[in-house]
């Protein structure tokens with residue numbers, strides 16, 4: 001039902017985890033994938049995302065990019081857009097997770113968190129929308145936020161602030177460009193098993209699963225499925241949405257009182 005043949009999709013942080021599943025899923029329905037990451041290697045090991053896609057008959061390339069570097073983003077987006085005739089779909093997925101209460105968070109840690117999650121999303125969104133406007137083309141931007149952008153998460157002050165910023169940035173940018181046919185939306189994952197969440201021990205994992213109505217963590221594929229929908233024409237009339245993919249965690253705990 002979804003066919004993205006002829007579309008170019010630019011997925012940041014696509015070498016590992018959730019971004020890897022997103023890139024693979026978009027390539028399966030015909031998009032050409034530009035996987036933009038600090039490294040080509042997957043944090044979880046195995047073949048690169050590009051190798052996986054090409055082995056399954058898809059089309060993909062890696063570009064090295066630090067999304068926190070504004071000049072680098074401008075250069076890479078311009079290069080890719082010129083070479084491939086434009087970027088139709090941007091997925092702002094690159095992110096880092098730093099821990100600490102507000103008192104434990106020093107300036108450098110705060111800056112690092114914001115520079116990747118917030119500045120990176122800003123840099124890529126600005127450059128891709130600029131080229132869409134210059135080409136007078138519609139497009140899709142999907143930001144990866146988090147349940148931590150809607151609720152507090154004990155001990156993760158900077159991370160929660162960064163994800164909250166992405167939720168409202170999504171709404172604001174969506175408003176400015178909806179009339180141009182550029183849909184900007186977000187997907188808010190709950191707990192997902194990736195290298196980022198390797199810091200949680202089994203006991204914590206089980207406790208968090210028990211607090212989730214669906215009774216389990218999300219897979220990276222659960223998140224990729226939602227991104228696929230928002231990146232497709234099926235979502236043409238969805239504007240500024242923050243789609244929770246959290247097994248029901250945010251709506252309440254499955255404890256009967």
Ligand SMILES: NC(=O)c1ccc[n+]([C@@H]2O[C@H](COP(=O)([O-])OP(=O)(O)OC[C@H]3O[C@@H](n4cnc5c(N)ncnc54)[C@H](O)[C@@H]3O)[C@@H](O)[C@H]2O)c1
Nearest residue numbers: 013016017018037038066067094095146189191192194196
């Ligand atoms: N794993 C979860 O439970 C979870 C929950 C909610 C939201 N998220 C969000 O999903 C996104 C992906 O997380 P993940 O779990 O797959 O993490 P991950 O650590 O497995 O993968 C993150 C990828 O981003 C890349 N990256 C980091 N900094 C970058 C930079 N400056 N420029 C370019 N690439 C960079 C890394 O190299 C890596 O490939 C993040 O935005 C994260 O905050 C994750």
